[in-house]
Amino acid sequence: MKRKSRVGLSVLAIVISLVWIFPVYWMLNSAFLPTTVLERFTPTFLPFGGSWRNFTSAMDDGTFFRALGMSVAITLIVVFFCILFAFLAALAISRFKFRGRKTFIIAVLLIQMLPAEALFLAQYKMMSSLGLLNSVVGVSIIYVAAVVPFTIWMLRGFVAGVPADLEEAAMVDGLSRFQAFMKITFPLLAPGLVASGVYAFLQAWNEFTVALILLPAEDAQTLPLWLRGFVQASATRATDWGEVMAASTLVAVPVIVFFLIVQGRMTSGLVSGAVKG
Amino acid sequence: MSSPVTSPKRQAQSEESIKAAAHASKAKRRARRAPYWLIAASIGILLVGTGYPTAWQLVTSTQSYGLAQQFGAAAEFIGLQNYIELLSDTEFWQVVGRSLVFCFVVAGLTLALGLAFALLMNAVNKAVRLILQISMLLAWAMPIVASMTVWTWLFDTRRGVVNYLLDKIPGVDMYRFDWFASPWTFFLMAGIIVTWMSVPFVAFSIFAGLTQVSDEVLEASALDGASNGQRLRLIILPMIKPVIAIVMLLQVIWDLRVFAQIKILQDAGASGSKFDLLGTYIYKVGTGSNDFASAAAASVIVLILTISISWWYVRKLMKEED
Known part of the structure; x- marks a missing residue:
């Protein structure tokens, strides 16, 4: 009984962590993706095929x-x-x-x-x-x-x-x-x-x-x-x-x-x- | 020493003791002056950085100050005219009301979530706690302009993730929903963002307070048959009351004068006085219409509001300092 509520709390804590970190993650994720990908209707949740190009052009x-x-x-x-x-x-x-x-x-x-x-x-x-x-x-x-x-x-x-x-x-x-x-x-x-x-x-x-x-x-x-x-x-x-x-x-x-x-x-x-x- | 005869030795001793006494009183005087030297630098910088501007603000708020004064004309003393004008302006009252509601709702929500998260940190095991703490820290550490930029991207009308995810919920149509269009959704969005930014500080402060609650007391209460709810209400909360009081006060003050967040959101696509809180209102009056005097009067009103909200706390502290 007690352990069960512990597990429940841990799951809750992890869900909250994910929600709170999401904007930070999203910033990094978008930073690596090319504009053509970001313009798609369905968001891309992982920066596969990403590059540093955005960074170099921001510092240009x-x-x-x-x-x-x-x-x-x-x-x-x-x-x-x-x-x-x-x-x-x-x-x-x-x-x-x-x-x-x-x-x-x-x-x-x-x-x-x-x-x-x-x-x-x-x-x-x-x-x-x-x-x-x-x-x-x-x-x-x-x-x-x-x-x-x-x-x-x-x-x-x-x-x-x-x-x-x-x-x-x-x-x-x-x-x-x-x-x-x-x-x-x-x-x-x-x-x-x-x-x-x-x-x-x-x-x-x-x-x-x-x-x-x-x-x-x-x-x-x-x-x-x-x-x-x-x-x-x-x-x-x-x-x-x-x-x-x-x-x-x-x-x-x-x-x-x-x-x-x-x-x-x-x-x-x-x-x-x-x-x- | 017991000899009644005044020996040269004794003479020397007493001379020495006089010298020592003089030395001591000099040291004492120096010690008396020392604290003033120690606070001098702080007082100096505070006088320049905040004292002078506050005084200027107070003086200017009683003057007629406009474009002409910008070009060197002397300002005229008009007493409380600026205040009267402000206080009879319904738009100003709307801004004040909106700011107060925004401040109390957001501060209340922040405090409730912060307390809940702190209790959660206390309840879970070390690994999970670390995950929660790191995610809170990252949100806390983000520079305000950077996080506002990310949030405007998240709430973007066309490609924002928020709209995308909400639209996935069956029965909810959020396709190309414009959060910046109405003051309601604008302030809902601003409230979410400000809460997201402020919760970590509250959670960490309360958590640190919780770690100071002794385990023995809690164990004893468990032995006495106290339920979890009772323990929280009767032991934990009273013990962390000082921390809660200070974070609540700071939160209310910060949320009342929230400026950067609202300004950046406005820049991203909302204008008009319906989207103003006190901070942006003063900014607009002061820089947009160059009416420094009205802006100064509004600032003084904000100051009075802040002080009256925090008065009980300051009084409590004053008593403690006695």
Whole structure:
């Protein structure tokens, strides 16, 4: 009886997995098939007879690599500064009692609720008056500000999870405060830092709205904007879905690979931040 | 030390202790200032990246701001005029209503599915769980523009797989069905897509919460004769309540301001104000008609909506911080 319900649940779980993965599979499948096959009435469910042709033609004009460079630059800047700023702030709020601490925490929480979509006009005005439209710096400033609150929130749980006593014990044993921190606390924080880094990476790499507003020039496009432009250009001459799916794959693959590598740490990080918060 | 005579040694000691005390108070002062140094960078970037734009938004929403101001004319202060105009506009109310309904339906569905999937992950064996987790992760990791592109292809009128498969069901005629034609099917499609994207985060968060529920408690309750349903309702759910609360809050906030998904779907073949939610409405007012002031006022209203929805949670947290 019990085993039967187990089997039933397993079957259900596998059906759900297939449903959830289908769009991703369909993207890959279509990316390898020629347009003539995709135009048939009956869909082709396996990419037999497929080729890399769609990929090569999607990368043809070099705009892909320009967008890739832009995305990589912005993402690196955002990840670095987010981790640094959030780490320092998390240290402050979980290791020190100070006036304004509560206000700071509430402010961080409230800022997370600010709809970025409601701020983009102001951000546009600000960056255009600073001459930072279409620049890596302008977008990065907005991204860091958008991502830092959540990373502070996440890291705070981790820092609080490492008891200060541990550090003090190490100091009694003759380590300096800095050494104690580097040898005891830092390694224990590593999963939290990785999790926040991944979070920042995903936000910066995938972001669409702010990039749409702050990077209007074609040669300043990030990958999501490049993909959108690619789709629109294709739509003007009856969408070539094979090529469009190859382009989507090119944008998605780095994220998927990266995500799968760090997935365990990512989810545990997200949650311990939330639960202990 | 017990000698009543003041020895030079003791003198030196006390001098040293004064020095030490001074040193300690200096260190203390430094320690007092340390947290402010630590949060300075974050505060700085937040002031530039969000503080200034928010303030600008608030100021602009009380001004008359149009094309003339774009070319340098000074904006005029008109108080709450923009808000009054917005709030007496039936189209705006329709957009607000549509956004709220969309947000609560999608967030509710996402939460229900996420919870169910998390419980499922907990119930099945390791291999099946891994399959489920990998498929959820892939959906989660997909860049939003990439997944929207795939979904527009899936819902394509002529060659979309969705129409093809639905048409296979006996008695259902979905041949060349146009999902983008009516707001109902448009938002049904958008709801499916947004749910698909959001469920993994909820499922993983709740699953991680579930792993923290101790086995001993569950075994004890089983010994006491609790049924599965009772265990879920009386033990598991109360224990993972904090996780559920935060993911619910985040989900509601995210779904209320959903923009990229709707914008990309609109680009793919639907226009007109009947297809707008708050995000795209503000975008259209702000960029299309260049009416920054009305757009700013609408943004402030979204902000107020968001804060009032999440107020109970923020208050609870404030109490905990005391």
